[in-house]
Structure formats: C-alpha cells, structure tokens
Amino acid sequence: MLDLELRPGVGLGLFELGASLWTVLDLLRENTTRFPHVDVKFDQQQPVLSPIILHIRPHIDLLFSPRSQRLHTISARRLRQAPNNAMPTILTLRYALSLHDASETVVLSSPTTVLRRADVNKVFGPTYSGDVLSFPGVWFAFDEESSAPLPSPPSKPSSPPLAAQGHALDRNAEVKRVVICQRSKEVIDGLGEVTECAAMEGELKSVVIEPRVGVKLTFHSTLDPPPPSIWITIGQTTSQDLICDLGSPLRTFYKEDDRMTIHSAKGPQEPDDGYFYNYFQHGMDILLSGTTHKVKKIILHSNVPGSLMFQRYKRCPWEIVGSTHSGSPKAVSIGERVDKVQRILTPSTSAEPPSMVLDRTADSPSAPTLPMGVTKLLGFDGVVLEVTEVGDILTVMMF
Numbered sequence: 399m400l401d402l403e404l405r406p407g408v409g410l411g412l413f414e415l416g417a418s419l420w421t422v423l424d425l426l427r428e429n430t431t432r433f434p435h436v437d438v439k440f441d442q443q444q445p446v447l448s449p450i451i452l453h454i455r456p457h458i459d460l461l462f463s464p465r466s467q468r469l470h471t472i473s474a475r476r477l478r479q480a481p482n483n484a485m486p487t488i489l490t491l492r493y494a495l496s497l498h499d500a501s502e503t504v505v506l507s508s509p510t511t512v513l514r515r516a517d518v519n520k521v522f523g524p525t526y527s528g529d530v531l532s533f534p535g536v537w538f539a540f541d542e543e544s545s546a547p548l549p550s551p552p553s554k555p556s557s558p559p560l561a562a563q564g565h566a567l568d569r570n571a572e573v574k575r576v577v578i579c580q581r582s583k584e585v586i587d588g589l590g591e592v593t594e595c596a597a598m599e600g601e602l603k604s605v606v607i608e609p610r611v612g613v614k615l616t617f618h619s620t621l622d623p624p625p626p627s628i629w630i631t632i633g634q635t636t637s638q639d640l641i642c643d644l645g646s647p648l649r650t651f652y653k654e655d656d657r658m659t660i661h662s663a664k665g666p667q668e669p670d671d672g673y674f675y676n677y678f679q680h681g682m683d684i685l686l687s688g689t690t691h692k693v694k695k696i697i698l699h700s701n702v703p704g705s706l707m708f709q710r711y712k713r714c715p716w717e718i719v720g721s722t723h724s725g726s727p728k729a730v731s732i733g734e735r736v737d738k739v740q741r742i743l744t745p746s747t748s749a750e751p752p753s754m755v756l757d758r759t760a761d762s763p764s765a766p767t768l769p770m771g772v773t774k775l776l777g778f779d780g781v782v783l784e785v786t787e788v789g790d791i792l793t794v795m796m797f
Contacts, residue, residue, distance in 0.1 A: 420681075513573040698795075730742055736791055773785060
C-alpha cells in the first residue's frame with residue numbers, strides 16, 4: 399500500500415517539486431518494493447529539450463521540465479479502481495491539517511474512503527466552481543484522464559462549465575485525480591520551468607564555460623545575498639580546492655585508459671597517473687594530474703534521455719559565453735545544437751572542425767542498442783563536444 403501525504407505547492411509523499419530527475423530516479427531505485435513499475439516517457443525526436451514523464455504505475459505521474467529536468471507537476475490518479483477492475487487500489491492520500499503538528503492529519507482518499515467534492519470543500523475551504531476545484535498549489539479533477547493543460551488560478555467567479563451537464567452542484571461527485579504544482583498567481587505553463595524553491599538549495603544553478611580557462615559555478619541559495627560563485631580553473635585549481643568548494647566527490651576513478659594519447663601532437667610522454675573526481679550530483683567529472691594534483695580537464699554532462707550515459711549524471715546546466723563573427727557577445731546554453739555552439743567557439747571560420755567517431759557501446763557490449771550509442775567528438779580550441787547525428791550535445795569537455 400502507498401500511504402502518501404499531500405503537501406500543496408510542495409509535493410506528494412517523498413516526491414518534492416523542484417527535485418531533479420536524477421534525484422527522483424535514484425530515489426525510485428532505492429524504493430523498488432514500493433514502486434516496482436516505472437516508465438520513462440519523452441519525445442524521441444527532440445530528446446535534449448523534451449519534457450520527461452515518469453509514469454509510476456498505476457497511480458502517479460511525474461512531469462519534469464524540459465531544460466532543467468526538475469519536477470514540475472505531480473498527478474495522482476485512479477484514486478479508486480473502477481468496480482469491474484480486478485486489481486484493488488492500494489493508494490492512501492493524507493493531508494496535514496496543521497503546519498505545526500504533523501500528526502494531525504486527515505485521510506482524503508483510501509480503499510475505504512471516497513474523496514468527494516464536499517470533502518474537498520470541507521478540508522480546503524471555498525473556491526470557484528468549475529471543471530476542477532483549484533487551490534494554491536493543488537487542484538482536484540473529477541475526470542479519470544485528461545490531456546488538458548494545467549488550469550490557471552481563477553481570478554473571478556464564472557459560470558461553471560459543468561452546470562450545463564447538471565454536475566456543478568453535485569456535492570457527491572467523486573474526485574478522480576489530484577494534481578500538485580507550484581503556487582503561482584500567474585497562469586501555469588505545463589511545459590515551463592520550475593521556480594526556484596527549497597528543493598534546489600545547494601544545487602547547481604548555472605555553469606558558465608570560458609574556453610581554455612575554466613568554469614564558473616553558481617548555486618541555488620535561499621540566502622540574501624547569495625554566496626559567491628566558484629571558479630574551477632584549468633591548471634590552477636587543486637584537488638584540495640575542489641574538496642573545500644564542492645565537498646568530497648561521490649567517486650574517485652583512477653585513469654587507466656590512454657587510447658587517446660595516440661592522437662597527441664606531443665608524441666610519447668612521461669606517464670601521469672591522473673584521476674577523476676566524479677561529481678555525479680553536479681553532472682561533472684574533473685580530471686586531476688597525478689603529480690601536481692591540479693585540474694587538467696573538466697567534463698560536463700547533459701543527461702539526454704535515450705543516450706547510453708542517461709541517468710549516470712544529473713544534468714549540468716552549462717552555457718558557453720563567447721562572441722560572434724561581428725564581435726558582439728553571445729551565449730549558448732544546454733539544448734542548443736552544435737551549429738550554434740560552433741559559431742561561438744570558431745566565430746572567424748565556418749569550416750568543419752576535426753572529428754572522431756565514438757562508439758560507447760563498444761565498452762558496454764551487454765548494454766541495449768540505442769540510437770545515440772555512436773556519437774562524434776568535435777574538436778575546438780580548448781573544447782571537445784560529443785554530439786549525436788542530429789547535432790545534440792551530450793557532453794562538453796574542456797582542457
């Protein structure tokens with residue numbers, strides 16, 4: 399049985415609005431007994447900027463924003479199975495009546511409790527009539543399925559659309575869906591981004607790339623003023639600096655693969671037993687020298703659905719700042735195709751950069767065959783981009 403607490407504008411049970419896709423999927427992996435069936439749905443034609451839906455069968459849908467991959471909307475449906483359904487419902491929804499006493503809760507819906515229009519009004523108070531009962535951060539629908547966008551917060555009384563059908567005053571109408579979203583006075587865009595909230599505290603807000611120099615990291619913060627940005631500079635930042643600024647990495651990986659050295663213009667060199675700091679929670683890997691312990695390379699991951707590296711790293715919110723051919727400043731960010739990024743990295747030429755084919759499936763022969771298993775590496779001055787056949791950027795490597 400699923401026993402979940404409804405928190406309008408905040409979340410449902412262990413799912414919190416604003417949490418990253420990487421965090422939620424990791425949470426589901428840790429709770430396979432409670433959530434054994436999870437489907438990941440996205441637009442396979444435009445995966446890099448596709449909204450993502452996690453369908454947790456049979457009751458919960460989680461919608462993630464396209465650019466930041468953060469939890470935007472939670473929908474609990476099929477609160478009670480139809481009478482002819484052989485599988486009984488296993489969902490219980492609770493609501494805390496007091497912000498100060500979590501134990502003071504009321505059961506909204508359960509296998510033995512039917513949530514009706516009158517119950518919603520009793521617990522949450524009055525609101526405008528309509529196809530749904532809408533309150534700040536939550537709304538209740540009386541249809542089982544709907545492809546309609548999120549309703550805008552009502553600003554004035556209006557004739558309820560259900561009136562013509564004779565259901566507007568049906569106090570016993572059964573609630574079939576409960577939808578949790580952020581509190582907003584504006585119209586909610588179902589495909590928009592998530593407003594900064596507590597779930598983002600301490601996570602990356604932006605990563606500004608300065609080729610041949612390094613990256614500037616800015617974090618979400620509720621402090622006023624927010625903490626200063628952090629610079630990771632190639633050839634200067636040390637392993638100790640990284641631990642002080644970012645904390646210990648989730649994993650340290652010692653570099654043993656030297657296949658790329660065959661392409662080095664410097665020829666054979668003394669071995670440098672470098673090692674990677676893997677910050678999966680920030681979507682980045684950092685290669686450090688085994689002798690100087692200074693940063694040699696920075697790798698930023700886009701976490702594109704359908705790619706072989708999907709969900710190994712959280713999406714890194716990278717952007718590249720440069721100038722166009724005319725010299726005017728220009729910035730491109732995650733989701734832009736490689737042709738736009740190329741105009742920033744090489745504004746003085748339209749020639750194709752040198753490229754290599756990368757077959758990630760060769761290192762994972764047992765992995766499923768994916769359309770983005772084979773990619774290209776495009777080389778620029780101080781930057782290498784891993785791109786798909788259609789030009790989506792999977793990783794940005796700086797050296």
